[in-house]
Amino acid sequence: MKIGVYFCKCGTNIAEKIDLERVEKEVRVLPNVAYCKSCEYLCSEEGKTFLERDLKGEMPDRVVISACSPRDYERTFRECVAAATINPYLMQMVNVREQVAWVTADPEQAAQKTVDYIRGAARRVSLQVPLEEKEIEICPDVLVVGAGPAGLKAAMALADSGRKVILVEKTPVVGGLPVRYEDLFPNLECGPCMLEPVEAEILESKLIEILTLSEVAEVVGYCGNFTVKIRQTPRFVDMGKCIGCGECVNPCPISTPNEFNCRLDQRKAVAFALKGGLPNAPFIDMKSCLRSTGENCALCETACPVEGAVNFDDLEKILERNVGAIIVAVGSSLYDCTVFPNLAYGNGGDVYTSLEFERLLSASGPTGGTLLTRAGMPPRSVAILHCVGSLDERHNSYCSGVCCQYAFKFNQLVHHKLPEVKIFHFYRELVTPGKEECGLFARAVAHPHAQFIRYGSLAELKVQAAQDTNLLRYQDGGAECEIDADMVVLCPAIVPSEGSKRLAAMLETNLDKFGFFEELHSRLDSGQSKMKGIFLAGACQSPKDIQGSMNQGMAAAGYVLSQLAAGKKLKIEPITAQVREDACSGCQICRSVCPYKAIGFDLDHKVSVVNALLCHGCGTCVAACPSGAMNGNHFTHDQIFAEIEGVLQ
Amino acid sequence: MTQQHQPIDRNNTFEPKIVGFLCNWCSYAGADKAGLAQVPYPPNVRVIKVMCSGRIDPQFVLQAYKNGADGVLILGCHFGDCHYKQGNFRATQRHRMLLRLLKQHGIEEPRCRLDYVAASEGEKFVKVVTQMTETLKRLGPLRRRASK
Numbered sequence: 001m002k003i004g005v006y007f008c009k010c011g012t013n014i015a016e017k018i019d020l021e022r023v024e025k026e027v028r029v030l031p032n033v034a035y036c037k038s039c040e041y042l043c044s045e046e047g048k049t050f051l052e053r054d055l056k057g058e059m060p061d062r063v064v065i066s067a068c069s070p071r072d073y074e075r076t077f078r079e080c081v082a083a084a085t086i087n088p089y090l091m092q093m094v095n096v097r098e099q100v101a102w103v104t105a106d107p108e109q110a111a112q113k114t115v116d117y118i119r120g121a122a123r124r125v126s127l128q129v130p131l132e133e134k135e136i137e138i139c140p141d142v143l144v145v146g147a148g149p150a151g152l153k154a155a156m157a158l159a160d161s162g163r164k165v166i167l168v169e170k171t172p173v174v175g176g177l178p179v180r181y182e183d184l185f186p187n188l189e190c191g192p193c194m195l196e197p198v199e200a201e202i203l204e205s206k207l208i209e210i211l212t213l214s215e216v217a218e219v220v221g222y223c224g225n226f227t228v229k230i231r232q233t234p235r236f237v238d239m240g241k242c243i244g245c246g247e248c249v250n251p252c253p254i255s256t257p258n259e260f261n262c263r264l265d266q267r268k269a270v271a272f273a274l275k276g277g278l279p280n281a282p283f284i285d286m287k288s289c290l291r292s293t294g295e296n297c298a299l300c301e302t303a304c305p306v307e308g309a310v311n312f313d314d315l316e317k318i319l320e321r322n323v324g325a326i327i328v329a330v331g332s333s334l335y336d337c338t339v340f341p342n343l344a345y346g347n348g349g350d351v352y353t354s355l356e357f358e359r360l361l362s363a364s365g366p367t368g369g370t371l372l373t374r375a376g377m378p379p380r381s382v383a384i385l386h387c388v389g390s391l392d393e394r395h396n397s398y399c400s401g402v403c404c405q406y407a408f409k410f411n412q413l414v415h416h417k418l419p420e421v422k423i424f425h426f427y428r429e430l431v432t433p434g435k436e437e438c439g440l441f442a443r444a445v446a447h448p449h450a451q452f453i454r455y456g457s458l459a460e461l462k463v464q465a466a467q468d469t470n471l472l473r474y475q476d477g478g479a480e481c482e483i484d485a486d487m488v489v490l491c492p493a494i495v496p497s498e499g500s501k502r503l504a505a506m507l508e509t510n511l512d513k514f515g516f517f518e519e520l521h522s523r524l525d526s527g528q529s530k531m532k533g534i535f536l537a538g539a540c541q542s543p544k545d546i547q548g549s550m551n552q553g554m555a556a557a558g559y560v561l562s563q564l565a566a567g568k569k570l571k572i573e574p575i576t577a578q579v580r581e582d583a584c585s586g587c588q589i590c591r592s593v594c595p596y597k598a599i600g601f602d603l604d605h606k607v608s609v610v611n612a613l614l615c616h617g618c619g620t621c622v623a624a625c626p627s628g629a630m631n632g633n634h635f636t637h638d639q640i641f642a643e644i645e646g647v648l649q
Numbered sequence: 650m651t652q653q654h655q656p657i658d659r660n661n662t663f664e665p666k667i668v669g670f671l672c673n674w675c676s677y678a679g680a681d682k683a684g685l686a687q688v689p690y691p692p693n694v695r696v697i698k699v700m701c702s703g704r705i706d707p708q709f710v711l712q713a714y715k716n717g718a719d720g721v722l723i724l725g726c727h728f729g730d731c732h733y734k735q736g737n738f739r740a741t742q743r744h745r746m747l748l749r750l751l752k753q754h755g756i757e758e759p760r761c762r763l764d765y766v767a768a769s770e771g772e773k774f775v776k777v778v779t780q781m782t783e784t785l786k787r788l789g790p791l792r793r794r795a796s797k
Contacts, residue, residue: 071673071677071678102684120697353745530792644668644718645712
């Protein structure tokens with residue numbers, strides 16, 4: 001074994017603090033150390049050239065570089081070593097600058113510490129083995145789960161760059177929540193007008209396969225190569241044949257609450273989820289259809305002008321697709337307001353959530369956009385309650401970020417529809433960051449009939465149904481006050497969508513403490529989950545507005561394109577865990593501690609198997625294995641034991 | 650344990666040996682920060698880098714004592730900051746187990762210290778090493794049985 005030791009003087013940074021001559025004298029006599037050489041600045045161009053040439057001449061078996069922190073230059077020196085045709089993992093750095101020279105006052109102690117570290121490195125490096133970066137083929141196709149703004153943007157960007165996309169949407173239409181809003185903050189653009197062209201483009205794309213009424217049922221595999229099973233509920237309408245005329249709807253004898261209008265009106269068993277929603281084809285809700293009770297009603301089929309468009313024999317399908325990456329864009333939901341009994345929500349009175357109110361304001365909503373109370377009267381006063389369940393430790397400690405803006409949008413829209421209506425804003429905090437976002441707030445403040453009342457705790461507010469109105473009691477400077485509010489609108493906290501937990505379990509990704517999909521890093525990588533190959537977009541990761549969702553959708557597409565470039569192979573880091581099958585007892589403790597679900601189990605041989613692609617190389621399983629059967633490449637027990645012995649000798 | 654409260658003997662020339670197992674992402678970076686700030690600290694610690702505090706096998710700690718360490722530091726990321734999600738929780742669990750084991754061998758609890766040092770916490774690293782050195786000076790050398 002021939003070890004070559006290289007000292008970087010780092011100008012005066014190391015050389016002035018440590019007597020390198022003395023160190024060299026002690027290092028030279030260490031076992032296997034063949035030579036020591038010094039350089040002024042090893043990381044400079046001259047230094048790197050010197051290192052590479054010298055290594056080529058000397059061809060040592062192992063290399064020790066005494067310089068600065070490996071966090072700064074390990075990669076650089078590995079490249080130099082590799083350029084000299086020596087495996088880069090046969091080199092060990094000693095962090096003399098940051099952890100000795102700059103922090104040790106006594107020169108004698110500094111020299112001793114340096115010698116100890118080099119001794120440890122020399123022992124360790126002699127046990128290091130060559131490691132290779134492996135490469136695997138990837139599938140370039142992408143699964144996008146959720147066809148709201150984030151999912152649509154991601155799908156479109158990927159298709160634009162030539163990727164095949166499978167877009168899975170659980171409802172019968174694409175567009176997510178914003179297509180249900182008549183006008184969008186901050187500029188009161190029409191939601192459907194803005195999103196429908198985007199949807200149409202998606203529907204026309206030959207590269208995007210849209211699967212509506214569908215959910216992910218199973219995911220196996222790993223980054224670059226997932227096999228996904230998708231469950232598609234039958235629509236009973238052939239979208240290829242349907243011309244979207246709607247002739248089938250009227251004859252249907254069934255009437256059932258319309259969940260697409262927040263159950264504020266009724267729909268037929270055959271229905272369009274949304275007027276103008278895309279794809280423009282109805283669906284048959286078999287649960288409420290007369291046929292489910294055994295009757296042979298076929299009124300819709302008879303009314304349909306296209307032969308075979310209504311298909312009662314449609315069946316649930318399980319579709320299997322192979323993809324390289326998955327983008328989660330399942331959106332968010334609203335906090336359940338029935339947990340506040342004092343707000344009287346859900347009692348059949350005129351207390352609405354923001355989403356219900358959006359539908360009441362919408363031309364495609366239950367009242368055709370005319371603002372009416374349940375009794376059918378135009379309201380004389382509207383109270384908007386901000387921060388319902390947000391910024392509240394007992395409910396959701398975070399600010400939902402979008403409520404203030406849509407509350408002021410409501411202010412504007414109500415004022416526009418009914419100029420004399422009084423509007424009361426009950427708020428805890430007001431938050432409208434951004435360059436355009438305070439416009440609606442400014443208008444609300446200037447509104448002659450709008451009043452702002454700050455409350456401390458939601459418990460101070462009490463809504464009580466009264467004849468034709470609601471009595472809203474609140475506290476103002478300790479005094480009990482009361483107003484009439486014909487309509488009360490709640491701005492509930494934005495919470496994770498219902499299926500998040502199930503989907504996260506299937507994808508083996510984490511949810512954060514609030515139940516949103518957890519990002520790899522909240523500032524650096526919020527569009528990426530901690531699971532390789534699984535990316536996040538939109539409000540499933542954190543409450544977001546449309547702009548934020550679109551941006552993150554674009555970001556997720558960018559992550560996919562940069563990490564899984566078509567035709568490029570995926571590199572596998574060699575610092576991973578590896579099972580020594582002869583020593584594995586099959587206890588599977590390693591599997592239980594792995595944070596990345598990177599360890600599988602070979603049932604035939606009863607041994608654990610590490611998927612090097614999913615392994616991040618933390619070594620938690622290596623420390624946990626009771627049989628010593630798990631090897632941590634580049635951080636093996638033997639290597640670390642040797643380093644301990646070396647530094648302490 | 651009562652030794653802990655004794656003042657440092659100024660004539661005490663005992664220099665304890667400390668092995669510090671540091672995770673790559675937070676604590677090792679924290680130690681580098683102390684270097685960048687050029688804050689001197691006792692030279693007694695010998696740092697061994699692992700990718701994650703979850704990699705620190707209790708055997709490493711025992712090996713360190715066997716090879717002459719008077720104390721061992723296990724430093725990882727703060728909870729919630731672990732680069733690998735939860736390795737620091739594993740380290741915490743194993744440390745708890747280690748303390749029990751060490752007690753059975755008559756090794757005092759302060760000789761094996763677990764702490765959390767973030768990548769930005771150069772000062773905390775200095776503090777931990779300084780405190781550990783002082784503690785070990787009070788405790789004196791680790792007494793090992795005659796046969797190694």
